Amino acid sequence: xxxxxxxxxxxxxxxxxxxxxxxxxxxxxxxxxxxxxxxxxxxxxxxxxxxxxxxxxxxxxxxxxxxxxxxxxxxxxxxxxxxxxxxxxxxxxxxxxxxxxxxxxxxxxxxxxxxxxxxxxxxxxxxxxxxxxxxxxxxxxxxxxxxxxxxxxxxxxxxxxxxxxxxxxxxxxxxxxxxxxxxxxxxxxxxxxxxxxxxxxxxxxxxxxxxxxxxxxxxxxxxxxxxxxxxxxxxxxxxxxxxxxxxxxxxxxxxxxxxxxxxxxxxxxxxxxxxxxxxxxxxxxxxxxxxxxxxxxxxxxxxxxxxxxxxxxxxxxxxxxx
Amino acid sequence: xxxxxxxxxxxxxxxxxxxxxxxxxxxxxxxxxxxxxxxxxxxxxxxxxxxxxxxxxxxxxxxxxxxxxxxxxxxxxxxxxxxxxxxxxxxxxxxxxxxxxxxxxxxxxxxxxxxxxxxxxxxxxxxxxxxxxxxxxxxxxxxxxxxxxxxxxxxxxxxxxxxxxxxxxxxxxxxxxxxxxxxxxxxxxxxxxxxxxxxxxxxxxxxxxxxxxxxxxxxxxxxxxxxxxxxxxxxxxxxxxxxxxxxxxxxxxxxxxxxxxxxxxxxxxxxxxxxxxxxxxxxxxxxxxxxxxxxxxxxxxxxxxxxxxxxxxxxxxxxxxx
Numbered sequence: 141x142x143x144x145x146x147x148x149x150x151x152x153x154x155x156x157x158x159x160x161x162x163x164x165x166x167x168x169x170x171x172x173x174x175x176x177x178x179x180x181x182x183x184x185x186x187x188x189x190x191x192x193x194x195x196x197x198x199x200x201x202x203x204x205x206x207x208x209x210x211x212x213x214x215x216x217x218x219x220x221x222x223x224x225x226x227x228x229x230x231x232x233x234x235x236x237x238x239x240x241x242x243x244x245x246x247x248x249x250x251x252x253x254x255x256x257x258x259x260x261x262x263x264x265x266x267x268x269x270x271x272x273x274x275x276x277x278x279x280x281x282x283x284x285x286x287x288x289x290x291x292x293x294x295x296x297x298x299x300x301x302x303x304x305x306x307x308x309x310x311x312x313x314x315x316x317x318x319x320x321x322x323x324x325x326x327x328x329x330x331x332x333x334x335x336x337x338x339x340x341x342x343x344x345x346x347x348x349x350x351x352x353x354x355x356x357x358x359x360x361x362x363x364x365x366x367x368x369x370x371x372x373x374x375x376x377x378x379x380x381x382x383x384x385x386x387x388x389x390x391x392x393x394x395x396x397x398x399x400x401x402x403x404x405x406x407x408x409x410x411x412x413x414x415x416x417x418x419x420x421x422x423x424x425x426x427x428x429x430x431x432x433x434x435x436x437x438x439x440x441x442x443x444x445x446x447x448x449x450x451x452x453x454x455x456x457x458x459x460x461x462x
Numbered sequence: 463x464x465x466x467x468x469x470x471x472x473x474x475x476x477x478x479x480x481x482x483x484x485x486x487x488x489x490x491x492x493x494x495x496x497x498x499x500x501x502x503x504x505x506x507x508x509x510x511x512x513x514x515x516x517x518x519x520x521x522x523x524x525x526x527x528x529x530x531x532x533x534x535x536x537x538x539x540x541x542x543x544x545x546x547x548x549x550x551x552x553x554x555x556x557x558x559x560x561x562x563x564x565x566x567x568x569x570x571x572x573x574x575x576x577x578x579x580x581x582x583x584x585x586x587x588x589x590x591x592x593x594x595x596x597x598x599x600x601x602x603x604x605x606x607x608x609x610x611x612x613x614x615x616x617x618x619x620x621x622x623x624x625x626x627x628x629x630x631x632x633x634x635x636x637x638x639x640x641x642x643x644x645x646x647x648x649x650x651x652x653x654x655x656x657x658x659x660x661x662x663x664x665x666x667x668x669x670x671x672x673x674x675x676x677x678x679x680x681x682x683x684x685x686x687x688x689x690x691x692x693x694x695x696x697x698x699x700x701x702x703x704x705x706x707x708x709x710x711x712x713x714x715x716x717x718x719x720x721x722x723x724x725x726x727x728x729x730x731x732x733x734x735x736x737x738x739x740x741x742x743x744x745x746x747x748x749x750x751x752x753x754x755x756x757x758x759x760x761x762x763x764x765x766x767x768x769x770x771x772x773x774x775x776x777x778x779x780x781x782x783x784x
Contacts, residue, residue, distance in 0.1 A: 161490050166510040168483050172574070185510050188488040192736055252494070414514055414769040416736040447736040 141337075144386040146295055146330040154296035155303060157204035159229075162189050162196045163300065167308050167441070172412030177428045179435040182312065183413065184301060187421070187447035191252070193373075194445045195225035198297030198323065202286055203229035205293065212236060216286035217274035219267050219320070219373050220249025221446050222294075226286060227258035238283075240274040242266050246372060246418075246450045266367065268377045289321030289383045298324040301443060302331025312339065313438040316424030318445050319343035319352055319394060320374030322383040328443070329390030343387070343394040344423040346402060349375040353394040355384050370457060371402060373420035373446055401426035407458040409444070418449040419457075463659075466708040468617055468652040476618035477625060479526035481551075484511050484518045485622065489630050489763070494734030499750045501757040504634065505735065506623060509743070509769035513574070515695075516767045517547035520619030520645065524608055525551035527615065534558060538608035539596035541589050541642070541695050542571025543768050544616075548608060549578035560605075562596040564588050568694060568740075568772045588689065590699045611643030611705045620646040623765060624653025634661065635760040638746030640767050641665035641674055641716060642696030644705040650765070651712030665709070665716040666745035668724065671697040675716040677706050692779060693724060695742035695768055723748035729780040731766070740771040741779075 155163065166185040173181050186194035199222065206214060215238040216226050223239030230237040239253050243262040253260050261277075263269045271287070278285030288294050305315065305328070315332060317325045329341045345353045348369030354362040361384055367375040387394075405425030409415040424442025428435050477485065488507040495503050508516035521544065528536060537560040538548050545561030552559040561575050565584040575582050583599075585592045593609070600607030610616050627637065627650070637654060639647045651663045667675045670691030676684040683706055689697040709716075727747030731737040746764025750757050 164486065166488065168511050171512060172577070187736060188507050188510055189490050190493060255494070410738065411773065414509060414738040414771070416732065416738060449736070451733065 141333055142389045144326065144330060144389050145292060145382060146299065146326060146386065148331065148334050151296045151299040151303065151331060154201045154293065155300045158197055158200040158297065158300065162200060164304060167304065170413045173408055173425070176408060177425070177435070178432045179428065179437060180439040181425070181428065182439070182441045184305065184441055184443045186301070186443060186445050187415070187417065191221070191225045191228050192447040193221040193225065194298060194301060194324065194443070195221045196228055197300050198294035199225040199229040201293040201297045202226070202291070203233050203235055206235060206284060207233045211284055213281070213283040214286060215240065215274050215277045215283055216288070217241070217267065217270040219375065220245045220253070221373055221448060222288050223253045223258065224249060224256060224448070227253050227256035231257050238277060240270045240277065242270055246448060248450050249448045252448065266377070267375060289323040290380045294323040295327040297327070299327030299331050302328040305441060306331060306335045310439070312441045314340035314342055314435070314440045316342050316344055316427055316440060316442040318374055318420045318423045318443065319345040320376055320420070321380065322352060322387050324443065324445065326383060326386040326390050333390050340392045341390060342427065343391050344427040345374060345394065345396055346371045346423070347396045347398055350396050351377050352379045352384065352387070353396055355379045356387055356391060356394040359388060370399060371419035371423065373418060374423070395427050395431070397423060397426040397430055401429050403457045404429055410458060415444060416447055416449065416454065417444055418446045421445050421447065463655055464711045466648065466652060466711050467614060467704060468621065468648060468708065470653065470656055473618050473621040473625065473653060476523045476615065477622045480519055480522040480619065480622060484522060486626060489626065492735045495730055498730060499747070499757070500754045501750065501759060502761040503747070503750065504761070504763045506627065506763055506765045508623070508765060508767050509737070509739065513543070513547045513550050514769040515543040515547065516620060516623060516646065516765070517543045518550055519622050520616035521547040521551040523615040523619045524548070524613070525555050525557055528557060528606060529555045533606055535603070535605040536608060537562065537596050537599045537605055538610070539563070539589065539592040541697065542567045542575070543695055543770060544610050545575045545580065546571060546578065546770065549575050549580035553579050560599060562592040562599065564592055568770060570772050571770045574770065588699070589697060611645040612702045616645040617649040619649070621649030621653050624650040627763060628653060628657045632761070634763045636662035636664055636757070636762045638664050638666055638749055638762060638764040640696055640742045640745045640765065641667040642698055642742070643702065644674060644709050646765065646767065648705060648708040648712050655712050662714045663712060664749065665713050666749040667696060667716065667718055668693045668745070669718045669720055672718050673699050674701045674706065674709070675718055677701045678709055678713060678716040681710060691741070692721060693741035693745065695740060696745070717749050717753070719745060719748040719752055723751050725779045726751055732780060737766060738769055738771065738776065739766055740768045743767050743769065
């Protein structure tokens with residue numbers, strides 16, 4: 141395999157910096173979904189922790205290293221989950237955390253960032269505008285900027301999900317990974333392609349936020365002017381070149397799914413697993429719904445990556461009882 | 463401590479018979495509930511597995527031993543979760559499983575029992591009537607009857623939750639356990655009283671199904687003529703004398719909660735943890751809501767024991783979005 145920025149030894153070292161609260165998450169079959177999906181589906185559940193997303197795997201690594209370097213302050217841009225996780229990881233370590241987010245981010249995410257004691261700055265624009273603002277704060281104040289997917293700790297933290305997957309029995313044929321900035325896709329992809337190369341690594345992005353998928357397909361950075369999706373956690377316009385380079389090595393495929401498939405996936409996870417998930421976490425199920433033939437008879441793992449969602453919106457999207 | 467029917471070495475042996483799918487479940491703080499409850503609450507999440515309840519810990523032990531003894535058939539009465547778990551544990555081991563349940567049990571539970579290939583017989587009455595019918599089937603057909611809470615495997619399986627709790631850090635002050643037949647309360651209680659005697663063991667039952675709690679308070683079996691609660695998983699009328707004897711040794715307290723506290727607890731677990739749980743799983747939060755002074759400033763663990771619930775009813779109970 142071609143080299144990437146990632147390395148298995150570094151990923152193992154990262155794992156040792158992560159609070160066990162966020163490790164060894166449940167991986168289990170949801171058999172009630174099999175008739176509807178035509179394949180065996182197991183979920184890797186990243187929502188059963190204090191920040192309800194996988195992002196703390198990365199922020200634990202970042203915060204642990206910052207403290208070891210005697211740093212006191214850190215800033216990040218976030219669609220909501222990274223900020224919440226960084227606030228959590230920073231709080232007990234005495235780090236001052238600033239999070240820049242879109243004022244259109246889910247209230248549930250913004251409320252939790254504040255509740256965890258971080259300074260929250262809202263921009264009147266989308267995630268990519270928040271990235272610019274966070275970078276400006278970091279430059280102006282001379283503090284560490286955390287850049288999701290670009291900073292290796294964010295990829296290495298997410299990659300620890302991959303370590304747990306390759307240790308799992310029984311084995312599986314494919315893993316479906318929500319694709320946003322690419323930290324999870326490259327991190328998990330690195331471990332699987334190194335340690336379980338037979339497993340297909342499939343990234344899934346909404347049709348309404350396709351920048352990284354288009355970039356992967358064209359093998360060059362493609363940006364978009366806007367995004368239009370309920371999957372706020374993966375709605376970026378400007379892929380990072382270094383992350384794309386890694387993704388080109390590590391992903392077997394990148395697919396785009398419709399909004400109605402995402403809500404149908406959320407509904408299936410509620411009906412058959414009792415899981416309230418945010419839209420990004422249903423991208424994998426959506427991909428199966430849109431291409432049942434591809435997965436027929438196979439055993440697929442989908443990473444349920446986040447559960448921070450405004451309930452009123454959630455119920456509008458998925459409905460209430462049957 | 464006075465002797466009970468339970469033994470730590472046997473509990474450790476039981477653990478080795480349980481599929482790892484059901485072990486080492488998440489234990490994590492739900493900090494969003496702290497302001498509303500006035501204490502630190504961690505959940506021990508027993509719903510993130512293929513049967514969405516803790517009951518498979520016990521049925522794995524039962525099924526494992528039955529197969530070792532070359533048994534082929536087994537019957538149980540169930541409020542829904544035990545039957546689903548026994549069906550799961552029996553299926554891959556080639557056991558013929560018969561489940562007797564009330565026809566008033568949640569459709570979600572009955573559907574999954576059938577989907578897992580068990581023979582389901584419905585009685586026109588409650589759980590205690592199903593117990594009588596299951597016993598009659600066992601006698602007539604000469605097959606093994608599984609009696610929840612009376613059979614030590616069911617207690618030992620549940621007790622493995624206790625092993626995981628005592629291994630957890632940080633430590634906690636009290637554990638809140640849903641009380642039905644008593645398998646979970648006595649199992650977890652045995653481990654805690656043996657290995658972490660400083661932790662308060664508090665059982666929680668609905669006011670509308672108080673038989674075991676009244677029995678514990680009066681130190682003799684008290685039966686009731688009927689039950690009236692949405693917490694179908696713990697709605698029994700006839701406590702088992704041997705289980706009561708153990709509970710008298712192992713429980714520090716047994717409290718009763720109102721229906722509206724149960725639904726408020728379900729709502730809190732949805733709002734702050736994104737968890738869709740069945741009513742029995744919210745008994746612990748309900749107990750805190752009804753006696754905040756008792757728990758003020760303490761660290762409490764509540765076992766989220768099941769998530770099998772009819773969604774239409776769920777939404778009637780807890781409402782939809784805010």
